[in-house]
Amino acid sequence: MQIDATKEGNAIVMSLKGRLDAAASSEFETKLSDWISKGDSNFLLNFTDLEYISSAGLRSILATSKKLKERNGKIFLAGLRGPVEEVFKISGFMSIFKVFATAEAALKEI
Amino acid sequence: MTVLTRVRMSAKLENLGTFIGSLSNCARTQGFEQEKIGRMELAAEEALVNVFRYAYPGAPGDVEMICKLEENRFTIEIMDSGIPFDVTAMPDPKVAGGVHEREPGGLGIFFIKKVIDEVQYRRENDRNILTLIIQKD
Numbered sequence: 720m721q722i723d724a725t726k727e728g729n730a731i732v733m734s735l736k737g738r739l740d741a742a743a744s745s746e747f748e749t750k751l752s753d754w755i756s757k758g759d760s761n762f763l764l765n766f767t768d769l770e771y772i773s774s775a776g777l778r779s780i781l782a783t784s785k786k787l788k789e790r791n792g793k794i795f796l797a798g799l800r801g802p803v804e805e806v807f808k809i810s811g812f813m814s815i816f817k818v819f820a821t822a823e824a825a826l827k828e829i
Numbered sequence: 830m831t832v833l834t835r836v837r838m839s840a841k842l843e844n845l846g847t848f849i850g851s852l853s854n855c856a857r858t859q860g861f862e863q864e865k866i867g868r869m870e871l872a873a874e875e876a877l878v879n880v881f882r883y884a885y886p887g888a889p890g891d892v893e894m895i896c897k898l899e900e901n902r903f904t905i906e907i908m909d910s911g912i913p914f915d916v917t918a919m920p921d922p923k924v925a926g927g928v929h930e931r932e933p934g935g936l937g938i939f940f941i942k943k944v945i946d947e948v949q950y951r952r953e954n955d956r957n958i959l960t961l962i963i964q965k966d
Contacts, residue, residue, distance in 0.1 A: 740846075771870065773874045773875060774937040781931060802867040806871065806940070810939075814925070
């Protein structure tokens with residue numbers, strides 16, 4: 720999996736490419752933690768190029784989100800499609816996160 | 830019943846890619862479309878990762894995956910010799926509520942039940958045998 724992160728305004732935009740499976744989720748969670756320890760607390764996860772996610776990926780997102788609650792930070796999601804969207808729907812995660820169609824649409828509101 | 834592929838490796842996360850790669854190649858060869866292959870990959874990953882994490886506490890062990898075809902049924906069998914664990918007996922997690930109310934556990938097994946047509950478990954010769962059946966239409 721490839722993770723690219725850029726700072727846009729007061730949010731870190733993290734674009735994920737490939738597969739967020741159990742083998743990749745710890746690296747993903749570590750990257751999020753690194754930004755949090757630098758003081759950042761708003762994240763936009765751009766899943767436009769994400770092909771696959773499993774419960775391990777969701778667990779990382781949930782764990783990070785709980786950590787951010789204490790800092791009044793938030794995770795926003797964009798670009799969910801195909802199997803990734805299906806997993807979010809089955810798990811009920813669509814209702815716990817603010818989901819945008821595209822990263823551009825999300826950035827206008829964050 | 831035709832055995833299409835068989836992979837046996839140590840129950841370690843680093844082997845996940847080999848198991849999943851082998852499964853998707855096999856399903857692709859059988860003519861499954863990507864959408865169904867993605868669901869198989871998800872269910873197999875969740876089952877395998879459970880074995881990696883919990884089947885052999887503090888000790889090494891193996892996990893074996895066999896893909897079979899029986900008439901119109903594509904079958905993935907995942908077997909380990911670890912502690913008995915019946916995936917089908919696990920209650921479903923809570924999938925509603927806000928971030929605070931959600932607990933991270935149990936989702937993997939829930940995904941298996943949701944995306945696979947039929948899930949069976951049996952304990953045989955001291956092995957856990959989880960069978961995931963996908964209808965080939």
